[in-house]
Amino acid sequence: MTASDPQNSPQAALRRALGTLGPLDEKTIEARTDAYFGRTRHIVEHFGDSRVTYAVFIRRPVIAACGLVVQWLKNVAKAQGFALDCREMYAEGEWVGAGEPLLYLTGSFIRLAPLETLVLQRIGSTCVAAHNAYQMAMALPTIPFLAMDARHCAGFEMQEQMAYAAGVGSRAAQKEGARGFIGNANDATAGFFGLDAGLGTMPHALIGYAGSTLRAAEMYDEVYPHDPLTVLVDYFGQEITDALAVCRRFPERAAKGHLSVRLDTHGGRFLEGLDPQTSYGVLERHTPGTIRRYRSDQELRDLVGTGVSAAAIWRMREALDHAGFHHVKIVASSGFNVAKCSTMRDAHAPIDVIGSGSFIPDRWSETYATADIVAYDGQPRVKLGREFLLQKARDSQETS
Template sequence: MTKGIPTLLDLEGLLTGKYSAVYFQRAADILAQDGKNPHVVMQIFQRNPAIVCGVDHVRELLKHCLTAEQKTKVVLKTLSDGDSVAPWETVMTLEGPYNYFAALESLYLGLLARATRAATNAREIREIVRPGTQLIFMADRYDHYAAQELDGHGVMVGGFNAVCTQSMAHIDQAPALGTISHSLIACYGGDSVEALKAFDRYVDPSVNRIALVDFTNDCVADSLRSARALGKKLWGVRLDTAENMFDETIRKLVADGRVTEEYQRHAGIGIGYGGTGVNPLLVWKVREALDAEGFQHVKIVVSGGFNVERIRIFEKYDVPVDVYGIGSSLYHGRFDYTADIVKVNGQPMAKAGRQYNHNPRLREVSLR
């Protein structure tokens, strides 16, 4: 598969130091005015077990910001996107005349930190779900749009199947998927089936038909209405019940005092995991209803506040989820990178507590 070329925004700003900490540029200016440009080894690491990501973007940054002559004198050695890394393990080294890349430190560390966070959090989820379960990145609205490409690449490296915007999909040429929006349903008078029919009439047939079924807060009823309307053309239903609401089916079970009994029947446990939002019992009831009417082919997509802890519970009890839509929970944690000069003109030279840490896993990457 041909990969997209990483996008660098505001190239002029990158070259003029607009996004770099001023002390890096001042360091380069001081050295230049003093007639110095020492040959250094810059060593880059971070402090957590992680999945490395952002390497392709760093390479693109260097390709754009170094002159042709400078590229012949700077050596980039690195792990690859998707590699596992231990705390303090060297992830990357830059070797060459320091002034050439002194002002880029803020930039390459930031690219690595953000992409590594997305990849690491995505990999954690991939490793706990059952084989064949699909994961979609639905974080289009939780941060600045300029970060979408890097985040999308990160989650794909971490093992997700799809994303939700074209920018997120760019690097890996990943599928940009979506269902039906609540706003579209509202524009069809709150009738989710009418909105689904319109989607079916006008959207490319190659796009999966996935009904959004929580608009009226009755996922079971709207799942059945959607399946009856589209039949075999319906790929799936998406449950996105608000975290502070009881779906109508769950509300009735609570009123009848049957929640514990239902959890015991499905999971062999006497207590349930909450009752509001998209919970295991609601998924089981939707699956039962669809299967009872012969719609076994319809898949179940869940979204709305899913994180590692919640997904672990769903997976522990074999809740019949086919696709998880996951958003802002992938932004948690810190995966900060640090860069240190560890050699100057071939001799060891580093701040106290740091030293050259050779990593035989690093491979040289061309900057041309």
């Protein structure tokens, strides 16, 4: 470990995750791959191996986030004892156009054929999620994000891929001046954000247990007196009332900026005191003209609708400032995807932190990656319509 690569760096976290990435044994891989790849392997074993080159690509623009799959392949090659040449066409975090090859994989057909299914599982969704995280960060470049996606993932393998993707997309945005994703909600993948542990204070369940929002804040403060305190304020539908009660109970925390209120109002109701008419009024007071520029029904809902709208966030800021709590921060969550982040930017919503898992791809069909063999024993050959992959392969060889 070098001084520039500390134990909690994203690079070290990637190595830790990849050190045990599996499955590596052949029987498990064959059981999880598509049957025709397994049969292809047995046919090639019968008639004689070939050294092949695969091109791996996605049909939509993405951010390159191939580190997990590349190291997984290297782990498999090492465990099974075969040579693998893996050419990454783009650096991690680099923008990739639709259909551009991400990887060229060269090696034994017998060994690579069973891996295609598992390779594609590990690359498409990760690169799309990285692209979404990048777009969200760039839409609101001054606001830090927290990755709160784990509960929406189908098991830990997906959780790991999504956290890794958010880290890659975020660092791409940070190179352009954005704050990006500064952490996530669990310990296991915190290293992808350079942290030792996940971030977060309380779920709604703690407030239900405590019986009141204020009592939940008091309980948290008693057990974690030295940590910053973020309090959910929507449980009883009294966001403003409960937020102000917590601020008055903890004036020192409020004055020092160590207290935040988190808005997570669900889409079935308005924030306390708001309705359509008053929501319009809030935006007119703080960001005149914004409401006249909306372009879609979804944008209108994000501006003045139910749930965590721009009007709701402005109303909370208005109430806190009016009561003298200028340093209390607002954490916003609930449905913050690329489109909602863009709307919040247009409304100049006074958000201090966003918690979001909505960088996970909305449409799984857009994550489908594809792999085609483009050469057999050094002879270029690809199915009709994919000849562009051959040219990309030649270009990469000439520049390498």
